[in-house]
Amino acid sequence: MPQLIAILVLLALGLLAVTIVIYVVGFLLWLLLALVVRIFAWVLVIWLGSSLLGLVGGVLRGVVLPPFVLAGREEEEPRIASPEAVVAGEVLGKAPRGQARHSGWDHAWPVYIPYQSKRDANAVLAAARRIGFDAFLSAFDRWFIAVLFLPVITGYTLGVWVSVLCWYLIMQVLGGTVHLFQKLGVLVYRWSGQVAQKRRKAELHCVKCYRVTPMPSYRCANPHCSTIHHDVRPGPLGVTRRRCGCGTRIPVTVSKAARHLTALCPFCLENAPDGSGTRRVLAVPVIGAVGAGKTQFLATGVVELGSRVESLSGSLAPISTGAEGFVRTAANAVSTGRRVAKTAWDDRPEGVPLLLSLRGREVEVHLMDAAGENFVSWERSQSLSYIDTADTLLFVLDPLALPAVRERLRLADEGDSVPLAQGDQEDAYASVADRLRAAGVRLDGKRLAVVLTKLDVLRRLPDTGGLDPEDSGSVREWLRANGVQGFVRRIDQDFRMVDYFAVDSLGAQDGADPSHPVRVFDWALRSTDPRLAVLSPRESVPAAEGKGA
Template sequence: MPYVIAFVVILGIAIFVVWIAFIYLMRLLGFLIACSVVVAAFTFTAGLLWGVVLPIRVLRGRASVTPRVATPQLIRDGQIFKGAPRGAAREFGWDAAWPLYVPYQLRFDAAAVRGEAALLVEDVRGLATRWWPTSDKVLLQALLSVARFLLLGIPAYAYILGLFSGIFLWMTIVGVIQALVVSAQWITTRLLRIRESRHMKKHAATVKCTRCYRETNMPSYRCLNPQCPRIHRDVNPGPLGIRTRICECEEKIPLTVAAASRALTAHCPFCDAELPRGAGSRRVVVAPVFGSVGSGKTQFLATTATALHSMSEDEGTPTGLSALTPAAEQFLANSVEETSAGSAPLKTQHHDRPEGYPFLITGHGSDVELHLMDAAGENFVHSDSSRSLGYLDLSTSLLFLLDPLTIPEVREQLTLSGVGVQVAQGQASDAYASVVDRLRDSGEDLRKKKLAVVVTKADVVGQIFASEPLPEDSAGVRGWLYSHGGDNLVRRIEADFQEVAYFGVDSTPGVSARSASHPLRVIDWVLANGGAEPLSAGPVDPPSPGTDAPDELNKEAAHS
């Protein structure tokens, strides 16, 4: 019995001691939890503030993780944009330029912020466990783990939660700003493209290369930096820039053709030939001449260039003339010099792909780029010889220079008159067919083109037919040809083309620019058909086939 009593007393004392120890342990645990919560509140705040500061450190390069840079090389490697470019650069790949910061570089910056946050989380978690003691005893290790969680774990996780809360707040704000910026960029891009399209349409702006004879509405542009060899193929607003773009060499490039053409050197996107300054921002009118060897093509163009030069030098006229290429400048200088000397220009050398002469004409409404396209008569012997003259396809107006002295009836009168003058080689109908047949074979609809039949050597005709010179109006010239042996050619021409105008031209040096037989009258017709303002005389309305000839000739044409 005494042993039982002693056991009960001892058990009670042990239970009491354990209870007291448990109470104190709970108090200690409660104290630790309270302290941990207070510390966690501070660490959460610290983490929140650091989460806001962390992106700034990353962007300033003061963090462990460096943002990846969206370089032009990554664009070429296909790591920035999805898919190949559209538009003018689709055959060349993306231009060598830096992409917009929003959203492309911003994606890399956000990834760097997330990477830096992940490293910081690993550091915090390691700090919470690295120096805490451990034990092989299970019970002691459990107590140490609980203590570690209370003293370090809760504050550490609170810091991490604050850190991610700060970063999430930053990314939310950035995401909203990005959405607004991207929307503004999209709207601005569309508005700029619409304005550019209206500008191009208003001025009928285009590019027609005088070397490869190809046409485009988007020239290529060389970087403004003279040391940079890069060429930008598409200067439309887009992912590489809205109003300006940054070339790979970090030079600013103005965007839209209207802006780029004022500052940059343009190149043909097909042959890379350098284009005249301002190419792509103005109307281009091509005046392509063709005809037999010796029909007067070069003389016609030389007289035209000289007259334009004289008009630009005359203070009483608003016309301004600028040669846009070295070839045009040399042609103009030679034409002026030969006209002053009263000599005829040298025969055009035979080239399979002759270079045209572009001139900028100002002072008559919008600026106009006039291309005088000349080729040796050897190019018009047969259709194959004219196949390389692609500029004939570019223009809606063609100038067929006809030497009337090649018509047998007129040639006979020339012989009888004794007038000594050079006569074009071959038949005019062969030169005409060499171009028309080639155009038709290539699929061109001749009914959509306009033809000017330019009867040259009007001065010689006046000597041969003193009482019957070449008339000054289109119907009169047509009637003269019809009644002097050119009826078959006239019929064929009017069967091929829906709109035909006839001119009698005197291209000899010294002919007055005000004369109705001056080549400028033909150029006015070409400009009017191209939508530009005429320079001197009003444009000649092309007659419908056969309607402007004398009645008896119309009846004969209809009967034939």
């Protein structure tokens, strides 16, 4: 019995000891767990705090990152959308549309949005990637640094990206809005400019290469810059103004550029008269055989035209060096009663541009006087491409050189009084008419004036009655009666709008004289715009009368 009790006591003591051990161990484990949890809680708090500090620091870093990048204070520098890059096709594409596609993009700075702004945004994103990558790379060099500073680095990187992405999103929204308004502005600005040009029928007609275009080229306003701007319309190089590669600001649109810049022909790059491309052009090509009297007719007509315009409070001024010389020579010849010298043969003669201002209207009158040698054959007249685009043509015919009249001239002993046209005058006409028809140019859309010259001599010959300079039909019938019925019939078949004139380029001093060449000029101006007429309706020849006579 006592043994049993001892055994029970020992068992109780053993259980108690085990219980105490278990309790102590559990208590220690609980203490350890509590300590671990406490440490973890502190670590978590520290990590959260450091992450928050890192986030704030990253946000602040992201805020200053774009201006630092744009100011060149970061490793990443934006690629500049320079004029050289524009010309190379790296900014706006390989080639512009329209006429400028032949010359490429101008050497000028593009608008900031979207071309440079995209490059700036890409540089900022590249800087943000570098900052995050460098931070993680430096943290993982040592494991304990990674453990201690990973939250800070993570928060910092996250803050940088949050800030940068917010900036990027705002820039995209604002930039997209600005770009949309730019597009609308360009469309409206271009449309209004094109409508204004079409309403005025404004074009540039080059008097040297004879090409026609609504868009002149312009030389940079900086005298030390050799840049030529071929397309000054609103667009990616400027909406209201353009900045040349040299830094000079120039206006856009033809109407504004013409006030400040030197205009050039975009094809031959020769200087054009000031204001070219902003006003209508009336090209007046003169066709005729050698010695038909073309230059004398033009000289007399231009001098009287200037006087008539001036009497109407308008002006007629030469706008090129060649035109100044022509007007000066014509005035001297008219004042002295001398004949002007025959036009020297030139394969590509330069035109005579005159600026006519009358009744609030402006028009460039281009007199295109080619020597008669140019009308010997198709091949000779081929280079006179200005005829192809002209709406009005003047065919100067020497009536004294007609076979039926030449004999009367000999019998009247007037053969030495005036030089006669050489060659076949019908061939001179055909060298142009047949070439145009073969090239597909519609002759029935052009106006033709058949101008008989040397009326002063013709009137001294017998049997020249029935020729009334005031009556287009009378001149036409006189031609038919003097052996050129077939020629007149052909002219009437080629052209739907034909008028016939008879002029005295030497004897007629008064513009009111029905035989004065100024009547032909008035006809050409009146046909273009009735408000440009310089003669009263009583003094002018009725339009298109000859064809129906």
